[in-house]
Amino acid sequence: MTKQNQTPLKHGPAADRESGTSGGGLRAATLAGVAILIAITGMNLYETRRQKTALDDRLTLLENQVAGLGTRMDAAAKAAQPRPQQGPDPNKVYTVRAEGAPVLGPRAAPITIAEISDFQ
Amino acid sequence: MHPLAMPAAMAAVAAHEQGKFWEYHDKLFANQPRFQPDQLLQYAREVGLDVNRFKAALDGGRGRPSINADMAETNALGVTGTPAFFINGRFLSGARPFNDFAQLINAELQRLNIPLPPAAAAQGGR
Numbered sequence: 001m002t003k004q005n006q007t008p009l010k011h012g013p014a015a016d017r018e019s020g021t022s023g024g025g026l027r028a029a030t031l032a033g034v035a036i037l038i039a040i041t042g043m044n045l046y047e048t049r050r051q052k053t054a055l056d057d058r059l060t061l062l063e064n065q066v067a068g069l070g071t072r073m074d075a076a077a078k079a080a081q082p083r084p085q086q087g088p089d090p091n092k093v094y095t096v097r098a099e100g101a102p103v104l105g106p107r108a109a110p111i112t113i114a115e116i117s118d119f120q
Numbered sequence: 121m122h123p124l125a126m127p128a129a130m131a132a133v134a135a136h137e138q139g140k141f142w143e144y145h146d147k148l149f150a151n152q153p154r155f156q157p158d159q160l161l162q163y164a165r166e167v168g169l170d171v172n173r174f175k176a177a178l179d180g181g182r183g184r185p186s187i188n189a190d191m192a193e194t195n196a197l198g199v200t201g202t203p204a205f206f207i208n209g210r211f212l213s214g215a216r217p218f219n220d221f222a223q224l225i226n227a228e229l230q231r232l233n234i235p236l237p238p239a240a241a242a243q244g245g246r
Binding site for chain 1: 122129
């Protein structure tokens with residue numbers, strides 16, 4: 001007697017279920033895999049765009065800060081410029097009003113030293 | 121101005137009124153910063169002032185006009201710190217070594233064709 005080396009064709013829901021492990025199942029798995037890949041890609045894209053936006057925001061913030069720093073540095077440089085010397089000009093000859101002031105020595109002396117001072 | 125400087129200045133002017141400014145001035149510098157009213161009075165006694173007249177001058181604020189005039193003059197000259205000196209009108213700031221004064225004085229003497237003191241002449245009139 002010869003063995004029937006054929007897989008009997010099956011019909012009905014059971015047949016369909018069983019045949020899903022081969023043709024239909026593969027298709028479903030492929031579809032699922034592709035769907036997952038699309039989802040992952042979509043997520044990456046979304047994440048990338050979100051990160052880019054965040055970076056752009058930070059970049060803008062940094063640019064503003066640098067601009068602000070630049071302004072402050074300019075102002076500081078201007079303020080640090082040497083100001084005109086305080087006090088009387090050593091190259092000028094001043095007239096010091098001295099009437100009524102206490103005097104030491106002869107009033108007609110060739111050299112007069114006027115002292116401006118306080119007691120504290 | 122330091123808060124104690126005004127009473128001291130008023131007292132000095134009161135002493136000047138009695139012809140003893142320099143004695144009182146020296147007394148003040150020797151006793152800085154003890155310038156309380158009773159201390160200023162004590163110094164007046166010590167330099168031999170008429171104490172009643174001295175007190176009256178202080179109470180009456182007699183020194184104020186001349187002190188105010190001096191402060192106005194100081195501002196007009198542009199002086200911002202003390203002590204400040206003007207040697208024949210030439211400004212010299214701050215407490216400086218003697219040599220800075222000597223140099224300026226000698227320059228003025230030479231300008232006026234006045235012979236330098238022997239010591240200065242020996243130094244080459246620097």
